[in-house]
Amino acid sequence: xxxxxxxxxxxxxxxxxxxxxxxxxxxxxxxxxxxxxxxxxxxxxxxxxxxxxxxxxxxxxxxxxxxxxxxxxxxxxxxxxxxxxxxxxxxxxxxxxxxxxxxxxxxxxxxxxxxxxxxxxxxxxxxxxxxxxxxxxxxxxxxxxxxxxxxxxxxxxxxxxxxxxxxxxxxxxxxxxxxxxxxxxxxxxxxxxxxxxxxxxxxxxxxxxxxxxxxxxxxxxxxxxxxxxxxxxxxxxxxxxxxxxxxxxxxxxxxxxxxxxxxxxxxxxxxxxxxxxxxxxxxxxxxxxxxxxxxxxxxxxxxxxxxxxxxxxxxxxxxxxxxxxxxxxxxxxxxxxxxxxxxxxxxxxxxxxxxxxxxxxxxxxxxxxxxxxxxxxxxxxxxxxxxxxxxxxxxxxxxxxxxxxxxxxxxxxxxxxxxxxxxxxxxxxxxxxxxxxxxxxxxxxxxxxxxxxxxxxxxxxxxxxxxxxxxxxxxxxxxxxxxxxxxxxxxxxxxxxxxxxxxxxxxxxxxxxxxxxxxx
Amino acid sequence: xxxxxxxxxxxxxxxxxxxxxxxxxxxxxxxxxxxxxxxxxxxxxxxxxxxxxxxxxxxxxxxxxxxxxxxxxxxxxxxxxxxxxxxxxxxxxxxxxxxxxxxxxxxxxxxxxxxxxxxxxxxxxxxxxxxxxxxx
Numbered sequence: 001x002x003x004x005x006x007x008x009x010x011x012x013x014x015x016x017x018x019x020x021x022x023x024x025x026x027x028x029x030x031x032x033x034x035x036x037x038x039x040x041x042x043x044x045x046x047x048x049x050x051x052x053x054x055x056x057x058x059x060x061x062x063x064x065x066x067x068x069x070x071x072x073x074x075x076x077x078x079x080x081x082x083x084x085x086x087x088x089x090x091x092x093x094x095x096x097x098x099x100x101x102x103x104x105x106x107x108x109x110x111x112x113x114x115x116x117x118x119x120x121x122x123x124x125x126x127x128x129x130x131x132x133x134x135x136x137x138x139x140x141x142x143x144x145x146x147x148x149x150x151x152x153x154x155x156x157x158x159x160x161x162x163x164x165x166x167x168x169x170x171x172x173x174x175x176x177x178x179x180x181x182x183x184x185x186x187x188x189x190x191x192x193x194x195x196x197x198x199x200x201x202x203x204x205x206x207x208x209x210x211x212x213x214x215x216x217x218x219x220x221x222x223x224x225x226x227x228x229x230x231x232x233x234x235x236x237x238x239x240x241x242x243x244x245x246x247x248x249x250x251x252x253x254x255x256x257x258x259x260x261x262x263x264x265x266x267x268x269x270x271x272x273x274x275x276x277x278x279x280x281x282x283x284x285x286x287x288x289x290x291x292x293x294x295x296x297x298x299x300x301x302x303x304x305x306x307x308x309x310x311x312x313x314x315x316x317x318x319x320x321x322x323x324x325x326x327x328x329x330x331x332x333x334x335x336x337x338x339x340x341x342x343x344x345x346x347x348x349x350x351x352x353x354x355x356x357x358x359x360x361x362x363x364x365x366x367x368x369x370x371x372x373x374x375x376x377x378x379x380x381x382x383x384x385x386x387x388x389x390x391x392x393x394x395x396x397x398x399x400x401x402x403x404x405x406x407x408x409x410x411x412x413x414x415x416x417x418x419x420x421x422x423x424x425x426x427x428x429x430x431x432x433x434x435x436x437x438x439x440x441x442x443x444x445x446x447x448x449x450x451x452x453x454x455x456x457x458x459x460x461x462x463x464x465x466x467x468x469x470x471x472x473x474x475x476x477x478x479x480x481x482x483x484x485x486x487x488x489x490x491x492x493x494x495x496x497x498x499x500x501x502x503x504x505x506x507x508x509x510x511x512x513x514x515x516x517x518x519x520x
Numbered sequence: 521x522x523x524x525x526x527x528x529x530x531x532x533x534x535x536x537x538x539x540x541x542x543x544x545x546x547x548x549x550x551x552x553x554x555x556x557x558x559x560x561x562x563x564x565x566x567x568x569x570x571x572x573x574x575x576x577x578x579x580x581x582x583x584x585x586x587x588x589x590x591x592x593x594x595x596x597x598x599x600x601x602x603x604x605x606x607x608x609x610x611x612x613x614x615x616x617x618x619x620x621x622x623x624x625x626x627x628x629x630x631x632x633x634x635x636x637x638x639x640x641x642x643x644x645x646x647x648x649x650x651x652x653x654x655x656x
Contacts, residue, residue: 021542103603105589114527114536114609121525126543139592144584145610158590161598168546169580172588172598179599195560195578251600268590268597283546384542405540408618439574439617444544462615 006074006095009038011123015049015067017289018348020126021386022330023066024287026052027120027127031096031111032135035073044133044151045069051156057277064287068124072096079109079136079150087138098134102142109140111148129167131159157268164265164272168280171196173258173266173273175248180231187228189255198265198275203245203257210259210275213243221245221257228254236261243274286502293320293329293345294519296364297496301513306487308515310494317496317519320357322366327355331385333399334505334516335449337392340369341509344390351385352376354399371420376401376413378424383411387503389448393455396427400448407443408434410480429478436482437469445501451508454485458506465501466492521545522616524623526647528583529607533625535649545613562646565624566614574617581627582610624648 017023028048030041049067052058058065076092080099083089085106096111111132120127130146141149141158143165149158164170171194177183193201202208203221214220222244225232232248242260249258249266258266263273272280298314301307310316320343331346341359352375358368366372376399379385384404391398396414399422403409412428415421424430434457442460445468449456455473457480470486473479482488492515495501499517506515525537560578568574587604591597614623625648628641 022544024546025543102605103587103601105601107591108587108589108601110605114607117525117609117611118537121523121537121539125523125539125541128543128546139590141590143588144608145582152592154592155590157597161590162588165580174598177586177600179596269594285547286544287546386542405542407542439568439619440615 005076005093005097006072008095008119008123009035009071009073012042012069012071013066014042014046014069015053015062015065017063017066018330019386020066020124021384022287022289024064024129024284025066025068025124025127026129026131027068027070027124029070029096029116029120029130029132030072030135031098031132032074032076032078032092032094033072034075034077037077037135038071038073041071041133041135042069044135048131048133048156048159051160055160056271057280061281061284061288063289064284068127070120070123072119074135077135079134079138081106081136081138096132098132098136098148100136100138100140106138107140108142109134109136109138109148109150110142111146113144113146116146129163131163154269157264161264161268164276164280168276168283169196170265170276170279171199171250173199173249173263174251175225175231175253175256177251180233186252187254189250189252194250194256197279198259198263198273199250200245200257201255203247208245208257210243213259213274213278214245215243218242218244221247223247223261225254241274289330293323293327293332293343295319296343296516297499297519299492299494299515301490301515306489307491307493308513310492310496313512314514318359319363321363323357324355324366327366329518330503331387332503332505332518333388333390333447334507335390335392335397336507336509336514337397338394338510341507342370342390343505344374344388346385346388347373351383352379354388374415374420374422376422376424379411379413380424383424387444387446389446389505391448391450391455391507393450394452397422398428398450403431407446408437410434432473433479434471435477435479437471438482441469445504447504447506449506449508449513451513452510455480456486456506458490458504460504461489465499466495468492468504521613522620523611523613525609525611526582526625527607527609533583533647535623538651540616541613543613561628563626564612564614565626566617566620567622567624568617568619569621571622574620575615577612577614579612583608620651622648622650 028045033041074094078092081087082101085101102108132148139152143162147159147162149155205220223246225247245257249256259275260273262270299308299310300313326348328346328348343357343364347353356370357364358370389400410432413422413424414427440462442462445460461467471482472484523539562581563578566575584604625646
């Protein structure tokens with residue numbers, strides 16, 4: 001059973017909220033589906049997508065999520081269900097070798113997880129979570145690197161619980177190990193605060209790790225177990241949804257606390273508690289798209305320093321007006337051409353169309369003194385269009401993308417005068433290396449400008465929103481070099497709280513170096 | 521980012537693939553590293569050719585010592601059982617540093633015996649892989 005017992009058919013993106021490089025990617029894989037059952041698998045995959053979209057907090061985070069369906073056929077239908085565990089004795093040949101009765105437990109349903117990961121690595125490289133649906137009506141599932149569940153009613157709850165572990169680092173909140181009345185060594189939690197965000201040993205209102213969610217009127221601890229030899233199965237003393245400290249968590253009857261009386265990390269079929277919801281929300285924040293171009297916060301370099309200060313020699317905040325409904329606010333760039341400050345944004349869903357805005361004295365207005373829509377042509381197939389930079393060097397408008405999988409290689413284009421086209425390689429070195437930048441360079445947040453004498457390249461220092469690195473083009477070497485004719489590291493000061501730090505843009509207007517964040 | 525994929529079987533870990541991938545990673549929850557905090561149970565160390573630490577990532581121990589079992593009985597929907605499968609897979613996403621040469625998998629081996637849990641955990645190197653030449 002295994003690789004010879006089926007084939008990978010292909011991938012379909014069933015929830016598409018934008019480029020995979022910018023979204024949280026869930027991959028739904030099927031096992032035990034014969035070729036003639038792939039339509040059924042499509043329905044089953046859509047069902048878990050619908051469940052996710054209807055489950056808090058994912059219901060309000062879906063714009064951050066893409067869901068992919070990996071179609072695989074199996075020679076036979078179903079999963080191994082050994083008679084030794086009371087099963088049917090079925091032993092179908094399936095591609096990922098799904099089988100019940102692992103470790104002697106019938107409901108413990110696993111697949112060849114290494115083969116699943118290998119397949120998903122190849123088919124959807126930027127994956128974050130993998131869920132495997134096994135085509136069987138016997139209840140079962142498992143967790144670990146991937147979530148596995150069957151088609152039995154309620155089994156999709158296993159997928160949600162396991163995502164809590166594998167994708168968001170949540171702890172189990174139940175107060176037993178093998179079961180209430182079964183355990184004899186689970187009375188008191190050992191010392192040492194658990195690292196996970198949803199269990200704690202600390203019931204002190206002033207220091208508890210989710211104290212900001214606890215109402216002043218809620219007793220602390222909210223519920224204490226009077227008999228540490230047993231699970232505490234009394235009803236909650238406070239209304240459902242109250243956040244406090246409920247004793248009994250992390251596999252122990254006493255000494256550890258959970259945030260609410262119930263939670264999906266305590267029992268299947270329950271909603272996530274408020275603390276778990278918040279953890280999931282925070283984790284998915286980097287994947288949420290900007291909904292629209294609203295305005296820009298502007299900073300300028302303070303001469304003689306290593307600092308860009310927001311509001312310095314700048315209009316602090318500049319509105320963006322008239323943007324097309326399908327302007328992609330995550331892929332934008334800016335330049336100054338000696339006359340006009342310009343803003344560009346990709347057309348959403350396109351890798352070869354950009355919209356142009358011009359500053360009219362009050363706002364960046366779509367089409368102001370601009371060709372409203374421009375086209376990118378002749379870029380090689382290995383171009384990454386998930387971000388871009390632009391500059392004007394006194395002679396040419398230039399646009400830069402990067403090589404897919406290699407952010408250290410720029411693909412350069414220039415505007416073809418008299419047209420609405422940027423052509424790869426036109427009046428340009430087609431490919432330019434970027435070298436020497438520190439190991440902790442955040443290549444996802446970068447920008448470029450030309451200051452009248454140098455072409456410059458910037459990228460954030462990983463893990464910070466206030467420090468970024470600088471390099472410049474060395475004509476002798478034909479590459480952008482870290483620190484070449486540059487202050488190596490620059491600092492942002494006074495960043496407004498409403499700044500969206502996920503992307504940046506820079507330009508030089510003949511007098512000042514300027515830096516921009518969009519507002520949230 | 522660079523995704524490393526490992527498999528394990530009967531306690532032996534292998535690095536089976538490295539993949540450069542353009543993707544974002546989830547934001548991490550604020551780490552509650554209070555004085556009384558338990559040490560991390562597992563972490564990855566990315567090191568350069570001189571064995572200087574480039575990056576460290578704390579994580580759950582990817583090799584389970586027990587297993588979660590689910591039930592449709594509403595009174596006991598989840599429980600744990602010993603003897604997890606002896607083989608499996610895990611992955612980790614790390615920054616794609618061009619000077620990274622080695623990945624170390626480290627574990628703070630807390631005693632399993634409840635009476636001995638107060639003792640200081642012993643740090644052990646679980647595995648080490650040269651990212652340019654394969655495992656050793």
